[in-house]
Amino acid sequence: MKEQRIFKKSALTIITAILVLLFMPNLEAGGISPGKAEAATTFPDVTDFKAEIDYLTGLEIIRGYPDGTFRPKTSITRLDAVRMILREMEIEDPVAADPGFSDMNPETQGYALVAKAVEIGFIDGKVLEDGRKVFDPQGKLTRAEMAKILVEAYSLTADDNIKFIDVSSGHWASSHISRLATANITDGFPGGYFKPESSLERQHFAVFMARLLNPSEFQAGPVVIPPPKYPAPSTDTPGYYVDGILVVNKVHDLPSTYNPGIHPLAQTAADEMMADAKAQGVNLSVISAFRSYSYQETLYNNYVERDGQAAADRYSARPGHSEHQTGLAFDFGGTNQSYWLKTSFADTAAGRWLEANASKYGFILRYPEGKESITGYMFEPWHFRYVGSRESAKIKASGKTLEEYLGVRGR
Numbered sequence: 001m002k003e004q005r006i007f008k009k010s011a012l013t014i015i016t017a018i019l020v021l022l023f024m025p026n027l028e029a030g031g032i033s034p035g036k037a038e039a040a041t042t043f044p045d046v047t048d049f050k051a052e053i054d055y056l057t058g059l060e061i062i063r064g065y066p067d068g069t070f071r072p073k074t075s076i077t078r079l080d081a082v083r084m085i086l087r088e089m090e091i092e093d094p095v096a097a098d099p100g101f102s103d104m105n106p107e108t109q110g111y112a113l114v115a116k117a118v119e120i121g122f123i124d125g126k127v128l129e130d131g132r133k134v135f136d137p138q139g140k141l142t143r144a145e146m147a148k149i150l151v152e153a154y155s156l157t158a159d160d161n162i163k164f165i166d167v168s169s170g171h172w173a174s175s176h177i178s179r180l181a182t183a184n185i186t187d188g189f190p191g192g193y194f195k196p197e198s199s200l201e202r203q204h205f206a207v208f209m210a211r212l213l214n215p216s217e218f219q220a221g222p223v224v225i226p227p228p229k230y231p232a233p234s235t236d237t238p239g240y241y242v243d244g245i246l247v248v249n250k251v252h253d254l255p256s257t258y259n260p261g262i263h264p265l266a267q268t269a270a271d272e273m274m275a276d277a278k279a280q281g282v283n284l285s286v287i288s289a290f291r292s293y294s295y296q297e298t299l300y301n302n303y304v305e306r307d308g309q310a311a312a313d314r315y316s317a318r319p320g321h322s323e324h325q326t327g328l329a330f331d332f333g334g335t336n337q338s339y340w341l342k343t344s345f346a347d348t349a350a351g352r353w354l355e356a357n358a359s360k361y362g363f364i365l366r367y368p369e370g371k372e373s374i375t376g377y378m379f380e381p382w383h384f385r386y387v388g389s390r391e392s393a394k395i396k397a398s399g400k401t402l403e404e405y406l407g408v409r410g411r
């Protein structure tokens with residue numbers, strides 16, 4: 001849009017262009033691209049990433065705005081990203097078949113560029129909920145989209161399966177993001193994050209392109225993913241796993257011989273959580289943690305005798321189906337025992353503190369309110385399951401039960 005080149009060479013045109021720039025500096029149509037000699041002239045508004053931006057300017061991939069600025073901190077649009085890649089490919093006036101986007105026609109700015117990019121195969125647009133296929137040329141490019149178009153445009157195939165903390169293996173761009181990192185074009189954000197849904201500034205897109213085109217000069221550092229504060233338990237124990245998480249519920253059980261005791265990682269996390277809670281004036285205690293198969297058998301049979309099987313099944317697990325047999329589940333209570341194992345615990349200081357903070361220690365509230373039809377259990381504000389702090393943060397952020405998060409049946 002604002003980076004078009006004026007090719008006309010007549011003196012009149014040049015004079016006209018200069019007059020236009022003098023008197024209408026914000027006019028959108030056309031800029032004057034620097035000649036080769038001035039190609040590396042830095043834009044006055046560029047303060048960071050000068051080397052990368054100068055490099056791309058020298059290649060005429062970056063041409064800036066008619067007013068001579070680059071606007072480095074403006075979010076890059078999807079169309080401008082396509083434009084830069086096509087310039088790098090030295091495709092200036094493309095001709096290609098209609099890409100079939102309902103938001104672009106031959107009159108739309110950038111139409112020919114987008115059509116060409118579809119033909120080359122590095123973009124394919126988006127499908128809206130109503131089924132319409134659009135390109136959204138003026139939309140902000142997200143970092144996930146950036147990964148996809150760069151990986152596709154430059155055929156980056158090497159993949160070390162690099163996993164950023166905030167990119168799940170099911171993310172539509174997870175393979176592209178991993179390949180971009182494998183090529184040392186991105187090292188993400190400190191702490192091992194990639195922020196796939198964030199937009200990126202024009203200067204940052206320039207940095208990615210410079211790294212891609214001149215890796216010896218501009219290569220990114222290695223991706224550093226720190227270990228989680230509370231690690232996930234190993235997947236070597238018996239049971240049914242999805243995405244590395246052990247699932248024990250009314251559908252999936254444990255062998256009667258599996259008798260591990262409290263898992264040491266879960267014990268450490270629980271101890272540190274209770275110590276932190278206490279420092280904040282909240283006293284927590286453990287009502288129940290590991291329960292063996294035979295103990296659960298006795299417990300369940302007693303409940304059935306007392307309340308009948310249908311009632312018992314709402315709050316007690318059949319032997320082999322209790323999460324407590326994993327050694328990863330804890331029932332917590334507060335100082336007032338009259339709230340123990342009751343839904344009213346949710347409204348006590350201890351219950352509220354756990355709901356807000358347990359995920360920081362690797363625990364998830366396993367049987368949330370209103371989810372009995374999914375988990376198979378009534379609301380249990382006291383029952384927490386250790387999964388590791390990386391997973392617990394994701395599950396809590398998702399607002400889903402473990403069954404919904406992993407896509408498994410609970411009953």
Ligand SMILES: [Zn+2]
Pocket residue numbers: 324329330331382383384
């Ligand atoms: Zn429990």
